[in-house]
Amino acid sequence: MREKLKLLKTTALALSVIACASMAKADVLFWSTQAKPVEETQAMRDQVLAGAGQEVDYQASDGGPWLTRLQAELTAGDGTIGVLGGLHGNFTSLPDDLVDLSALGLKPTFSDLGMLGTSEQKYIPWMQATYVMAANKKALEYLPDGADVNALTYDQLIEWSKNMAEATGSPKFGFPAGPKGLKHRFFQGYLYPSYTDSVVRKFASPEAEVAWEKFKELWSYTNPGSTNFSFMQEQLLNEDVWVAFDHTARLADAFNQRPDDFIAFPAPAGPTGRGFMPVIAGVAVPKTAPDMDAAKELVAYMLKPETQIATLRATSFFPVVDVELPDDMPAAVKIAGDAIAKMSASPDANPGLLPAGLGDQGGKFNQVFTDTFERIVLAGQPVKDVLADQKTILAKIMNDTGAPCWAPDAPSEGACPVE
Amino acid sequence: MENKHLPYMLLLPATIFLCVFFIYPFTLVAWEAFSKDGAFTMEHFQTMTSNWKFEISFWNTLLLAAAVVPIQLALSLLMATMVSKMQKGRDIVLYIWTIPLGISDLAAGIIWLAIFDQSGYLNSMLYGLGVIDQPENFLSYQNKSTIFIAIVLAEIWRATAIMLVILVAGIGLIPKEYYEAAEVFGASNWKRFTKITLPMLKPSLQTALVLRVILAFEVFAVVAALGGTNFPVLMGETYNWQFELQDGNVAAAYALVILAISIVFTLVILRVLRVPKGAQV
Numbered sequence: 291m292r293e294k295l296k297l298l299k300t301t302a303l304a305l306s307v308i309a310c311a312s313m314a315k316a317d318v319l320f321w322s323t324q325a326k327p328v329e330e331t332q333a334m335r336d337q338v339l340a341g342a343g344q345e346v347d348y349q350a351s352d353g354g355p356w357l358t359r360l361q362a363e364l365t366a367g368d369g370t371i372g373v374l375g376g377l378h379g380n381f382t383s384l385p386d387d388l389v390d391l392s393a394l395g396l397k398p399t400f401s402d403l404g405m406l407g408t409s410e411q412k413y414i415p416w417m418q419a420t421y422v423m424a425a426n427k428k429a430l431e432y433l434p435d436g437a438d439v440n441a442l443t444y445d446q447l448i449e450w451s452k453n454m455a456e457a458t459g460s461p462k463f464g465f466p467a468g469p470k471g472l473k474h475r476f477f478q479g480y481l482y483p484s485y486t487d488s489v490v491r492k493f494a495s496p497e498a499e500v501a502w503e504k505f506k507e508l509w510s511y512t513n514p515g516s517t518n519f520s521f522m523q524e525q526l527l528n529e530d531v532w533v534a535f536d537h538t539a540r541l542a543d544a545f546n547q548r549p550d551d552f553i554a555f556p557a558p559a560g561p562t563g564r565g566f567m568p569v570i571a572g573v574a575v576p577k578t579a580p581d582m583d584a585a586k587e588l589v590a591y592m593l594k595p596e597t598q599i600a601t602l603r604a605t606s607f608f609p610v611v612d613v614e615l616p617d618d619m620p621a622a623v624k625i626a627g628d629a630i631a632k633m634s635a636s637p638d639a640n641p642g643l644l645p646a647g648l649g650d651q652g653g654k655f656n657q658v659f660t661d662t663f664e665r666i667v668l669a670g671q672p673v674k675d676v677l678a679d680q681k682t683i684l685a686k687i688m689n690d691t692g693a694p695c696w697a698p699d700a701p702s703e704g705a706c707p708v709e
Numbered sequence: 710m711e712n713k714h715l716p717y718m719l720l721l722p723a724t725i726f727l728c729v730f731f732i733y734p735f736t737l738v739a740w741e742a743f744s745k746d747g748a749f750t751m752e753h754f755q756t757m758t759s760n761w762k763f764e765i766s767f768w769n770t771l772l773l774a775a776a777v778v779p780i781q782l783a784l785s786l787l788m789a790t791m792v793s794k795m796q797k798g799r800d801i802v803l804y805i806w807t808i809p810l811g812i813s814d815l816a817a818g819i820i821w822l823a824i825f826d827q828s829g830y831l832n833s834m835l836y837g838l839g840v841i842d843q844p845e846n847f848l849s850y851q852n853k854s855t856i857f858i859a860i861v862l863a864e865i866w867r868a869t870a871i872m873l874v875i876l877v878a879g880i881g882l883i884p885k886e887y888y889e890a891a892e893v894f895g896a897s898n899w900k901r902f903t904k905i906t907l908p909m910l911k912p913s914l915q916t917a918l919v920l921r922v923i924l925a926f927e928v929f930a931v932v933a934a935l936g937g938t939n940f941p942v943l944m945g946e947t948y949n950w951q952f953e954l955q956d957g958n959v960a961a962a963y964a965l966v967i968l969a970i971s972i973v974f975t976l977v978i979l980r981v982l983r984v985p986k987g988a989q990v
Contacts, residue, residue, distance in 0.1 A: 354952025383955075460843065469937045514849040515827050518937055528828065653954040664938070665761065668850050679761075 317345040318584050321360065322375030324417075324571050325605045326350045333604035341600075342591050344584055353380055360384075360576060369578030372585040373592075374413075378403055378570045381413050383650035388412040388574045394586060396593050398610035400570050407647055413572035416592055417607035419538045420568045421475060422554045422629045424522065424545075429532035430553075432457055440632050442558040444484065444504055447533075451511035454532060463512045464531030468520035472537055473663060474656040479567025480535075481505060483642045483698045484560030490706045491699050493684055494677035501560070502666050502673045509667050517668065526552060537569065538630070542606035542622035549621035556633035563640030565698070566633055570644065571607060640698055647693030658684045684708050742961035753958040757966075766941035767966070773932075773942065774925035776861050781869045781921060782914075788869070789876035790902065803877065807870040814867060818934025821863040822848075825855075825935065850939045860940065863931045868924060872917040879913025880906065915982040922978065923971045943967050 325334045331350045339346040351359075356376065363369035364387050374381075374388075381388070381404075390410035404413040425439070432453040433439060437446040451463040467473045478489050485501035486492040513519075513531050522536035523543040534541070535557065544552050557566050573592050579585040591597055598609035599616065606622050608630075615623070633639065648655050662680045665671045685708040695706035742753055757763055792803055809817065824830045825847045832844040847855045887905045896904065907914075929944035943963055951960035 352952070354955075357955070358952075469933070514851055515846045517850045517939055518848060530827065650955045654956070657954055661761065668939075 316581060316584075317347040318372035318581065318588050319370050320346050320348045320373045320375060320588065321356065321371040322348065322350045323353050323356045323377060323380050324350065324375050324607070326352070330605050334601075338597060338600045338604050341597075342588060344587065346588060356380065357383075360387075363578050364576065367578065369576060370580060371576055372579045372581060373588050374574045374576055375416065376413075376571065376574075378413075378572060378644045378646070379648075379652045381572060381574060382406060382646060382648055382652055384574075384576075385412050387577055389577055389579070389582070391575065391586065391589060394590055396590065398593060400568070400610065403570055403644070403646070404572055413574035414589060414593065415610040416571050416573045417598070417601055417605065418568055418570050418610050419607045420566060420630055420633075421472070421480065421535060421537050421557065422541070422626055422633065423557055424526060424534050424536070424541045424552055424554050426526060426529065426532040427551055427553060429454060429462065439553070439555045441636065442555070444508070444558045444560050447558045448504065448508045448511065451508060451533065455511040461511050461513045462532040463508065464519055464522055464525050464534040465509075465512050465516045466519050466522050466534075466536050466540070467516045467663070468518045470520035472540070474659040475537075475567060475569075476535060477659040477663065478645065478656075479642045480557050480565045481560075483565025483567075483640050484558070484562060487562035487640065488699045489642065489645075490684065490688060490695060491709050493708050494681040495709070497561075498677060499673050502662075502677070504560075505663075506667055506673075538608075538622070538626040539606040541626065542620070545622035545625045546620050549625065552625070554625045554629035556629055556636060559636075559638050562698075563638045564633065564636050565640045565642055567642045567644065570610075642698045643696040645693075646696050648687070648691050649693075651687050651691050654687055655684075658687070681708055738961045738964055741958055742965050745958065753962045756956075757959050757962045762941050762946060766943050766946045769940060770926060770928070770943045771970075773857075773860065773864070773928060774922060776857075777864045777868075778918070778921055778925055780861075781865055781872055782918065784865065784869050785872035785876050785917070788873050789880055790906065792873075792877055793880045803874075806873060809867045810870045810874075812867070813930070815930035815934060817863055817867040818931040821859060821866070821931070822934050825859045848935060848939070853939065856936045856940050859935050860928075860932055863935060864925075864928065867931065868921065871924075872921050875913050875917040875920070876910065879910045879917075882913075883909045911982050911984050915978060918978045918982070919975050922974050926967055926971050926974075 320339070325331050325348075331348065334348045334350075335346075339348055353376075357380070360371060360374065363371060385406040385408050388406075390412070391414050392411035394411075394414070396414050398415045400415045400418070401411065404411055404415055406412045423442075429450075430439065432450060434446050434449040434453065437450065442450075447463075451461065454462040465471075465473065465476070481501050482489045482492075482498065485504070486495055486497040488495075492498055513525070515525075515530065519525055519531075521540045521543075522531070522534035523541050525531045526534055526541070526544040527547060538554075541554070545554065557564060559565075573589050575582070575585045575589060592601070593611060595609070595611060595613040598611055598613050602608060602615075602623060603620060606620070606626070608623075608627070615627075634641070645652060645655055658680050661683075662676055665676045665680075666673050688705045688708060692705045694704065695702040699706060743749055743751070745752055788806060792799055792806075795802065812820075822829070826832070827844050827846045827848075831847070832841070835841045836844060846852070848859065883906065887909070888901060891901045891905060927944050928942055929948065932940055932942050933945055943966060947960050947963040947967070950956050950963060
């Protein structure tokens with residue numbers, strides 16, 4: 291009994307000491323939607339932020355809780371968050387709540403996106419990535435005759451997947467259609483631009499019908515477990531699939547663990563080019579930051595070349611400033627970096643931008659594409675009817691937000707029309 | 710004087726607690742569901758019902774409750790009578806049976822996911838026994854019925870114990886004299902169960918069923934883990950609208966729908982299993 295009491299007392303003492311210590315130190319809270327997997331979060335803390343010259347508390351969470359806490363602090367007018375980290379889409383609803391960072395004089399690539407349609411620098415691009423294809427080398431022998439893996443078309447991808455399915459007895463193409471998978475980006479940045487040269491305007495056009503029919507065909511040779519896949523590196527590593535499409539950061543483990551077994555290559559091309567979409571993450575400072583100077587200092591630190599390289603190692607997101615990459619970079623960086631370079635340099639490249647100007651309707655915009663996929667491909671509903679139905683929802687979102695068209699859609703006066 | 714006010718004084722803390730943490734947030738949620746820019750509107754309910762997933766998730770939720778609750782009721786009655794008949798080791802058995810109660814529902818979902826997954830235990834076992842040639846994907850969108858069965862199993866495993874605990878307590882309250890009298894008249898075990906245990910257990914059954922049915926309508930984490938988006942339920946849609954689609958108004962409308970069906974079913978259970986005033990022990 292006495293032992294127990296002693297233990298209790300010591301624990302209580304220890305707890306109060308910890309509590310005091312954490313209260314005394316005013317760490318900068320870095321509240322982020324990026325580097326969420328535990329290993330990446332830890333790498334951010336140990337390898338990237340340890341050298342920041344000040345104590346930084348890096349916390350990563352899902353977009354929903356991330357926004358909820360931020361909004362609570364903004365509503366209260368009193369906050370603990372110093373620096374925000376998030377994707378472009380996380381910031382689009384917040385222009386009025388972020389301080390102008392233009393005085394820092396940082397101008398990495400895509401800085402214009404960070405202005406969020408205002409005249410101030412609301413966020414500063416922090417790191418970038420994109421989506422590529424990955425394949426197990428075993429798959430290469432099933433490539434259709436005359437197909438170049440670095441210049442594939444969607445028809446060739448379908449044929450390739452068909453060959454693999456017939457030869458091995460089970461579908462070997464994989465697609466991140468799970469609840470946390472980034473399937474909507476494939477439709478917005480890859481399928482639609484490649485078939486319609488548009489995302490919004492031609493959402494329900496005859497060209498879009500063709501695109502969905504093609505995707506349905508591809509789906510028939512796709513591992514049906516795909517509706518549970520969210521990070522394709524897992525299925526590539528356990529060989530449930532041989533060929534997959536995903537975000538470079540979600541393929542990195544496969545390249546890093548078995549660099550000799552996997553290759554990366556550009557996304558396929560359709561009738562209107564090789565559609566692809568860069569992903570931009572940024573750092574911003576909310577108006578309620580407790581220590582403005584410390585927060586801005588941290589933002590500047592994140593953009594230093596050394597920090598950018600450390601971030602690349604930690605998260606597999608590429609730098610947004612000019613840096614000389616050292617030779618000892620992880621395999622994923624070399625493999626994926628090579629594929630991205632080929633994709634951008636391809637003669638039929640058709641890069642699209644991230645959805646912009648949608649404010650807090652970004653989630654609903656993504657849902658239009660996810661619902662269209664679930665209805666056409668999974669539930670087998672008629673393509674034309676589904677597109678006509680989803681079109682009205684899309685048109686309402688565009689009208690409510692007044693978001694103008696972005697590339698590859700032709701520019702619009704006012705809200706981007708759904709034709 | 711003091712005696713007259715004392716009961717109310719004693720009820721006051723609980724009442725304040727309820728008002729602050731239940732009634733107040735409830736009115737906020739209700740207002741959110743019915744208002745837009747400060748004016749009354751049914752728009753959010755229209756958005757909700759016109760969404761193609763609303764009907765599916767509504768029926769999925771009811772179907773799940775209809776499948777899970779009766780099985781749990783039968784199982785927990787059986788388990789409770791078994792436990793109450795035991796002479797030795799009663800506590801240990803009860804502890805073991807209630808272990809799943811201590812596990813969060815998401816963890817329970819993940820445990821069952823580890824079983825049914827394409828590279829899970831069930832597949833390894835079937836493959837090891839030579840029943841299948843290659844791993845079967847039990848939880849794919851093509852196998853809606855196996856997803857349903859997996860969720861039902863996980864729910865039964867996870868939440869039968871909560872009914873069991875209530876029923877065990879209820880059986881303990883039934884006076885022994887009834888059973889002794891029945892024995893004297895030569896009533897069979899089954900007769901004793903249907904004529905004494907069941908009727909005397911009505912108040913406990915009421916509590917257990919109300920609790921369990923409400924929880925069944927709120928099912929979320931187990932479904933999210935096993936079915937993902939392949940098996941939409943009301944609570945999952947609520948979460949989706951609140952956090953993914955950032956539309957708190959429609960999420961509030963969903964929450965009110967869940968509340969409404971919970972109230973309806975609670976009233977039905979209370980009515981069906983009511984104990985007449987004169988028959989109370």
